[in-house]
Amino acid sequence: MDIITTIDLTKKFNDFTAVDHISFSIKKGEIFGFLGPNGAGKTTTIKMLTTLLYPTEGSATLSDFDIIKERDDVRQKIGVVFQEPALDTELTGKENLDFHARMYGLSKDKRKNRINDVLQLVDLVEKKDVLVKNYSGGMKRRLEIARGLMHYPTVLFLDEPTLGLDSQTRRAIWEYIKKMNKEEDTTIFLTTHYMDEADYLCDRVGIIDKGKILVIDTIQNLKNSVGNDVITLSCSELDKFTKRLEKEDWIKNIKRHDLHLTLGVEKGEEKIPAIFEIAHKLKIKIKSISVRKPTLDDVFLHFTGRTMRDFEPESPMKEMAKFYNRRR
Amino acid sequence: MMGREFQAIYVMWLRQMKRFVRAKSRIVASIVQPLFFLFILGSGFRVATFEGVSGDYLHFLAPGIITMAIMFSSMFTGVSVLWDKQFGFLQEVLVAPIKRTSIILGRTLGGATTALLQGFIILIISIALGVRIPDIFGFILMLIMMVLISFTAVGFGLIIATKMNDFQGFQIIMNLIIMPLFFLSSAFFPISESLPAWLKAISFANPLFYMVDGMRGSLTGANNVFPPLVDFLVVFFVCIVMMSLGSYFFSKSEA
Ligand SMILES: Nc1ncnc2c1ncn2[C@@H]1O[C@H](COP(=O)(O)OP(=O)(O)OP(=O)(O)O)[C@@H](O)[C@H]1O
Ligand SMILES: [Mg+2]
Numbered sequence: 276m277d278i279i280t281t282i283d284l285t286k287k288f289n290d291f292t293a294v295d296h297i298s299f300s301i302k303k304g305e306i307f308g309f310l311g312p313n314g315a316g317k318t319t320t321i322k323m324l325t326t327l328l329y330p331t332e333g334s335a336t337l338s339d340f341d342i343i344k345e346r347d348d349v350r351q352k353i354g355v356v357f358q359e360p361a362l363d364t365e366l367t368g369k370e371n372l373d374f375h376a377r378m379y380g381l382s383k384d385k386r387k388n389r390i391n392d393v394l395q396l397v398d399l400v401e402k403k404d405v406l407v408k409n410y411s412g413g414m415k416r417r418l419e420i421a422r423g424l425m426h427y428p429t430v431l432f433l434d435e436p437t438l439g440l441d442s443q444t445r446r447a448i449w450e451y452i453k454k455m456n457k458e459e460d461t462t463i464f465l466t467t468h469y470m471d472e473a474d475y476l477c478d479r480v481g482i483i484d485k486g487k488i489l490v491i492d493t494i495q496n497l498k499n500s501v502g503n504d505v506i507t508l509s510c511s512e513l514d515k516f517t518k519r520l521e522k523e524d525w526i527k528n529i530k531r532h533d534l535h536l537t538l539g540v541e542k543g544e545e546k547i548p549a550i551f552e553i554a555h556k557l558k559i560k561i562k563s564i565s566v567r568k569p570t571l572d573d574v575f576l577h578f579t580g581r582t583m584r585d586f587e588p589e590s591p592m593k594e595m596a597k598f599y600n601r602r603r
Numbered sequence: 604m605m606g607r608e609f610q611a612i613y614v615m616w617l618r619q620m621k622r623f624v625r626a627k628s629r630i631v632a633s634i635v636q637p638l639f640f641l642f643i644l645g646s647g648f649r650v651a652t653f654e655g656v657s658g659d660y661l662h663f664l665a666p667g668i669i670t671m672a673i674m675f676s677s678m679f680t681g682v683s684v685l686w687d688k689q690f691g692f693l694q695e696v697l698v699a700p701i702k703r704t705s706i707i708l709g710r711t712l713g714g715a716t717t718a719l720l721q722g723f724i725i726l727i728i729s730i731a732l733g734v735r736i737p738d739i740f741g742f743i744l745m746l747i748m749m750v751l752i753s754f755t756a757v758g759f760g761l762i763i764a765t766k767m768n769d770f771q772g773f774q775i776i777m778n779l780i781i782m783p784l785f786f787l788s789s790a791f792f793p794i795s796e797s798l799p800a801w802l803k804a805i806s807f808a809n810p811l812f813y814m815v816d817g818m819r820g821s822l823t824g825a826n827n828v829f830p831p832l833v834d835f836l837v838v839f840f841v842c843i844v845m846m847s848l849g850s851y852f853f854s855k856s857e858a
Contacts, residue, residue: 322857322858325698326697326698327694327697327698327857327858328857328858329857347700347702350698350699350700350701351700353698355694355698357691357694357695359691359694360690360691361690361691361692361693361694361695362690362691362692362695363618363622363690363692363695364690365621365622365625365626366618366621366622370618370621373614374614374618375695375699377610377611377613377614378610378611378614378696378699378700378701379699379700380606380607380610380611380700422695
């Protein structure tokens with residue numbers, strides 16, 4: 276059964292199309308992930324599905340309620356953890372949770388239990404009476420997630436849930452999300468930049484870029500579409516080599532990226548000698564080569580022509596590396 | 604289901620009380636400012652004689668200052684939705700399974716509580732300064748007027764908050780619309796025959812005039828232009844319009 280269905284869902288901000296006629300559906304009880312670079316339209320999609328933004332065009336239903344005409348009904352069914360902070364910083368952590376619990380109609384006993392539970396989960400018990408404005412960034416994030424997990428919605432939206440958290444907390448939250456999904460049959464719609472997160476949590480993922488969904492499938496199927504194995508190599512005369520390799524029909528696909536070639540093949544280990552042979556004939560020197568199982572990164576590269584890392588501007592070291600590579 | 608809506612209204616109200624109590628500087632400022640007006644204008648104009656003011660000028664001024672305190676405090680509550688928007692907290696409120704009307708009601712009641720608190724402090728000080736309450740029915744009518752003024756201002760604040768995306772817009776509206784309307788509300792000086800006709804026309808089309816006049820009529824029973832009940836009906840009507848518009852825009856707004 277489908278719990279969310281969208282038809283040509285579109286959002287324009289003035290002339291700019293942030294979400295461009297996307298149609299997809301999500302099954303009840305699954306963990307679905309949206310994977311995409313900055314500005315792909317993930318948050319905008321979530322905001323439309325959670326009734327915070329009006330679609331410019333198209334429509335969607337959630338639990339059979341129309342997101343435009345039956346907004347109050349839709350809101351009965353959902354929980355959201357926003358990407359951007361949505362806490363009242365003038366209240367304490369506990370007061371924020373209490374506010375949420377009351378807004379969602381939890382009874383007195385339940386309120387107390389749930390608040391304690393989730394505070395424990397995110398390890399904020401000691402800080403519960405501190406004003407949120409005195410929390411660190413990570414603590415705020417943890418509180419926010421705790422709040423989102425407090426009531427049991429039919430569909431839980433998590434917009435980049437673990438962004439900026441340490442790995443231990445991430446793990447704990449992943450486990451909790453899985454548990455919630457299993458025990459409460461909560462459908463989970465998450466967005467993420469982290470391939471490992473999507474890999475670990477999601478039953479199916481959709482890759483979204485520039486407001487369009489490029490592909491939706493189970494992670495296994497997506498990986499299979501790249502090839503059983505992935506060979507990555509770097510060499511001299513990359514263009515020439517690429518042209519030559521394109522003639523080989525045992526290579527399922529070739530992607531060039533920066534100074535690397537990525538080949539999707541079957542039985543990768545057995546193909547390495549063949550590659551060397553071809554290189555040798557062309558007098559091309561292979562500098563490095565590796566074989567591995569495909570990851571979501573490869574899937575992403577395959578469908579968008581870029582890797583997820585290309586979009587991350589954060590690391591100055593990477594900028595330097597690029598500069599250095601270019602000069603060589 | 605109804606229980607949940609009440610619970611939500613209550614917790615929206617509670618949140619505002621907590622924030623209000625914690626914002627010490629705001630409390631002080633919001634009480635001290637009207638008191639300055641009361642003392643400075645009160646002593647400054649005491650010796651002046653205005654056409655249309657009989658008796659002590661302070662008695663004329665006090666209802667206007669109370670109105671002003673309630674108005675500004677309530678308007679601030681409405682406009683502070685902008686803060687919530689900027690801090691992202693509005694999203695948390697807007698995705699909750701709560702009717703928009705309950706959200707607005709909670710916020711309005713919270714705003715009204717703090718505004719009336721401030722209004723009462725000024726009222727008590729005015730009484731200490733010699734303002735007398737001639738009859739109990741007038742006093743009750745004044746209480747109702749206070750609530751209506753507060754609701755109206757919250758509604759107006761909501762309209763601003765949903766139509767503007769920053770505080771500059773609010774500043775401009777404050778300085779270019781609200782302040783002039785206040786000067787033409789008879790809060791500080793009466794709308795007398797000596798004013799140019801067009802200014803008089805604006806005054807009588809100014810909802811703030813009926814608020815101040817109504818407060819004056821019901822509280823002191825002197826110096827008012829219209830019978831307090833007439834003022835009351837006008838203010839009541841304005842209140843319904845502002846609250847409806849505010850609720851409508853708020854429920855249509857995106858976060
Ligand atoms: N309120 C708005 N007004 C104008 N443009 C907007 C608005 N909100 C989003 N956009 C634009 O829409 C596009 C999609 O934004 P969105 O927040 O959905 O991206 P995202 O996929 O969530 O990205 P990220 O990974 O950075 O969170 C961006 O180009 C953004 O600039
Ligand atoms: Mg986003």
